[in-house]
Amino acid sequence: MMKNDSLQILLIEDSLEDADLLQEFLENADQTSWKVTVVEKLTLALEQLHRHSFDVILSDLSLPDSHGLETITQLHTVAPTLPIVVLTSLRDEAIALEAVRQGAQDYLVKGQINTHALIRAIRHAIERSRMQQVMHQQSVAIAASSEGIAILDTQWNYVYVNEAYAKIYGYKDSSLLLQTNWKIHYDPIQQARLNAEIEQSLQQRRFWRGEAVGHKCNSQSFDQELSITLLPDGGTVCILRDISDRKRTEAAMQEALQQARELHRLKSQFITMVSHEFRTPLSVILVATESLKRYAHQWTPEKNQIRYNHIIGGVQRMTELLNDMLVMNRSGEHQTKFNPVPLNLEKFCQELIATLTTSEHPIIFESQGNNRQICLDPTVLQLILTHLLCNAIKYSMDGGRVMFVLIFAPEQVTFSIRDEGIGIPLEDQDKLFIPFYRGSNVGNLAGTGIGLAIVKQCVERCQGVINVTSQVNQGTLIIVTLPIALVEQIHDQDPGN
Missing domain, CATH: 3.30.450.20 (PAS domain)
Structure with missing residues (x-):
């Protein structure tokens, strides 16, 4: 390093004649300003290194208090980054080479030194030292990277x-x-x-x-x-x-993007379905109302009653659709309440069947096991059974039967509903409970795709399970199993429910 535009040299030489000759060589070099500090012993050199900064060391290997490679070792201990040029006699050239291998930058043989050789050795030593420091720093950086x-x-x-x-x-x-x-x-x-x-x-x-x-x-x-x-x-x-973490993040982002696209698709599909589902009963109501307005005075009471029934049916259909949407919204926000009360399940099922069965699609009911009062939420149970039975009727061919079996067991109750309808394609079966998703074979049959999603949520609210088995054009079997002991325990612990 340059200090005050002068190169600071520490010369360690116990021969005054050699020291004077070296300084004379440096004075003959016109291109660089030199400042030389001369000491005769290694101990004095170490003191100078502690007190002052130097750019290069010129050192004899044979000193009064140190000899050979020990000199280089001690100098490196005090000034590990300072370049050293070794001064040696011809007979000690092998030692000088070993000194270079151990950290000295160069060596000069006394008696063969001139101004050019000395200046060249000093400059090359300083440059090599700087390169070594840079390489060492790079090596440390690589190792620590x-x-x-x-x-x-x-x-x-x-x-x-x-x-x-x-x-x-x-x-x-x-x-x-x-x-x-x-x-x-x-x-x-x-x-x-x-x-x-x-x-x-x-x-x-x-x-x-x-x-x-x-x-x-x-x-x-x-x-x-x-x-x-x-x-x-x-x-x-x-x-x-x-990049495993980055790959996992990218995969998660792709999945989230795919879910967002799927949600957008389902929302669009839902809007289309809801619009259709509302438009149909509204059209029926509109036509029936216009007909009554124009022709009620001309028609018989029976014919007018048919139009009134159309209006009532349309209103009921829209009310059911709105109720389903409210149930879905409450389930998504975890607002669905569960209020079990003692029920006579046989009577409950028979009354429900009476409101749904038709001459085209009779519901054949059977009860197995010991009928007894069981604690269940009638609202939740009605949602489950109504959607399942309505689906069984809707997707059955004309004249297709619907078998409804109620099975009592000691710790659970099972509802088995089988139809002889169009069935569910295998590729659709793992998507049955996704809101707004409809099977690929439903054609123009009305529906929103939220019925089974509601059933699934209601069954889970009761801590039950639902299983579906189906084959295309051969029908579908849906089995819902609800635990009895659990709901009875809930009711006993919280009679206010």
Whole structure:
């Protein structure tokens, strides 16, 4: 380092004649300003190093208080980054070479020194020292980097691996990877792909970057990003990053995006369905009302009553649709209440069947087991059974029967509803309980796709289970099982419900 535009030199030399000659050589150099501090012993030199800053050291290896390589060792201990030029006699040249191997930047043989050689040695020593410091800093940075960095030879064997690289692959010590082949981390398919891509890219651009799936030392696979650069000697530098977290985040974002798209699609489908479902009964009401307005005075009471029934039916259909939407909204907001009360299930089911059965689709009811009063929420139970029975009727062919079996067991009650209708395609069965989703074979049959979603939520509210078995054109069997002991216990603990 330059101090006040002068190069600060510490000269350690016990021969006054040699010291004077060296200073004379420096004075003859016109291009640089020098300031030389001369000491005769190593101890005095160490004191100077503690007190002052210098740019270079010129040191004899044979001093009154130190001899040979010990001199270099002690100087490096006090000033590890300071460049050293060794001054030696011809007979000690071998020691001087060893001193260079141990950290000195250069050596000069006394009797062969001139101004040019001295200036050249000093400047080269300072420059090499600076380069060594930069290389050391780079080495420290590479070793401490959070990115995995490795150097490979022409055969793709590891010759250097930093700790981060070894850690990514699950090794506790980076030395365990040395001399092993880079390909051990990849299966044959990955190897073939990487070989083809990397070889072509290195030939064209001397660089390749891409992603791969590697295997850690415990065989666990992980996503990685690689950057490979070709070195002048034919080897390569490989920079490795574990991108498993990024890949998981990307996958989660893609899933969220897909869910958002699906939600948008379902909302659009729902709006279309609801519009259709409301438009049909509204049209019926409008036509019946217009007919009564114009012709009621001409028609018989029976014919007028038919139009009134159409109006009532349309209003009931819209009311049911609105109620279903309210149930869905409350379930989504976890507002659905569960108020179990003692019920005679046989009587409850028979009364419900009486309101739903038709001559075209008779509901055949059967009760098995010991009929007794059981605690269930009648509102929730009616939602479950009404939607299931209505679906069984709606999707049955003309004349198709609906079998409804009530089964009592000691700790649970089961409702089995079987129809002989159009059935559910296999590819639709895992989507039955998704709101607004309808089977691909329903055609023009009216519906919104929220009935089974409501049933599912109501069954889960009762802590029960629902199972569906179906074949296209052969019918559908739906079994709902509700626990008895649990609802009785809830009722006993909270009689206010």
